[in-house]
Amino acid sequence: MRLSDGKRFWAAMGALAAVFAVLAAPAMAQGMVGAPTSWGMGLQESGGPIKDAIAGFNALVFGIIVAITIFVFVLLVWCVWRYRAEVNPTPSTTSHNTMLEVAWTVVPVLILIVIAIPSFRLVYYQDRTPNADLTISVQGRQWYWNYTYPDHGNFTFDSYPLAEDQLPPNQRHLFRLAVDNELVIPVGANVRVLTTGRDVIHSFFVPSLGVQKYTIPGRTLETWMRADREGVYYGQCNQICGTNHWFMPIAVRAVSREEFDRWVAEARQRFARADEEPAIAAPAAPADTVQIADARR
Template sequence: MRNFVAGGLSAAAALLAGASAQAAQPAEWEMNFQPAATDIMHQITWFEHYTLWFIVPITLLVLFLLAYCIIKFRASVNPVASRTSHNTLIEVIWTVGPVLVLLFMAVPSFQLLTAQYSPPEEAKLTVKATANQWNWDYEYQTEDLLSFNSAVLTDADRAGLGKEDTGVYPRLLAVDNEMVVPVNTMVRVLVTASDVIHAFAMPAFGLKTDAVPGRTNETWFKVEKEGIYYGQCSELCGKDHAYMPIAIRVVSQAQYDTWFAAAKADLPGANKALMAEIGSSNKVAVAGK
């Protein structure tokens, strides 16, 4: 019995470690948003729950009124139709009621919109994301410029890149080279495109910005926890639109500094070293519970 319990605890710990490694990605039959990884996404999640307190009662009320009218005023019960043309009280209610509802929804909506366009602090890192059909170019706007391409991970490349675990690197979402950023750091993203209109979207960050040729749009995020986060191009951009994922790996500041220093000379080697360090850290976490 003890062995069974110990085995169960170990499996649970491994599952938690794996979950922290893969972070947020789409799940089957998912009805809610992905777990929030930024303050903006927490606000979006709150606003969604808040609006449901209005949407659900209104939907049920309309359904009740429709059913009531269908049953009470059916032809078999009322062979002579009512000639009522208006009712002042009802007209006041259905005018004032929606105005109040819209007011209660508009105020937090404008507050959220303002927060999305008002970073609370200056960015410590700027990355330019250029969309192509059908991949992304990332340029780190630092003194020592680092740039690389990020494309969907093919099955043939999994073994060579050490990304055979489809739980952490899911099909059609994983990429060959992730954008790497430090945790709890304000990151500015300059979004543009080289050909047609795309969109840079990361659900766990509450982030979606159009990538328009000839124009640079600016967005930002500050991630609260480490892990890999997956998004996709969210603007129809051609035949391979569904094969244009976005992957952002969030690591500690020390891990980021080490990766960045190595990536300038050897990006594949830096990625493998970072993955090995993260893997060893997860094993230590599981062993130590």
């Protein structure tokens, strides 16, 4: 039996689609990746409601900026053309125009009010967690992150960046973003984030989730985040905090509720409790050895 040209075409398209589906499956299974991209011009793709709100506000302000820029440019070109010396031998000596002065004061005030109202709304939206599903405590340290899950047995762990050769070849672009122990959250949950600092001020910043909060020694600050899509959302400390400031990436992995519960069960085995003294396995080391160990942490 010979297939007609039309049928052959659709059979070929079908085969091609199947190949793409197989190739794309591993990427799709990983979910969204919130990370910077080469030549990225806009904000990072949004992973949740806070970043959606930020993107909306950004679009409003950007629209206003573009409109004002075009208005000023057109006005300038028109003035240069209309009042050039050639057609205007006797220049005007006008020094006052009450209507114009009132207009150029009132209109900018109105524009600022249009910006201020959604701006304050956004600041307060980010400030307090609506119906928190869980709380995570984030501590910035020189130079790594420490995460604690007080609602899930109070286990605590540190998060360090992966070296370039620890990453699979197709993920080398995530060097300085990927970490050994990711901050895991359930997708769709309102996560209250409490930040503290141990030594200097750091800043917990995950652009694709719209989160940024300083971590300040001696102070606890609150913010929140929610990922509506499964995936990994990368960020970095964005407050200059010393020599290894570059060494503090953040990776937040959003997973299904079941996967989160499995991870918690495993994490409780693997990590120490925050309210427990670390077990002393070896006899007390000489003071200088302890200092070296501390310096390496």
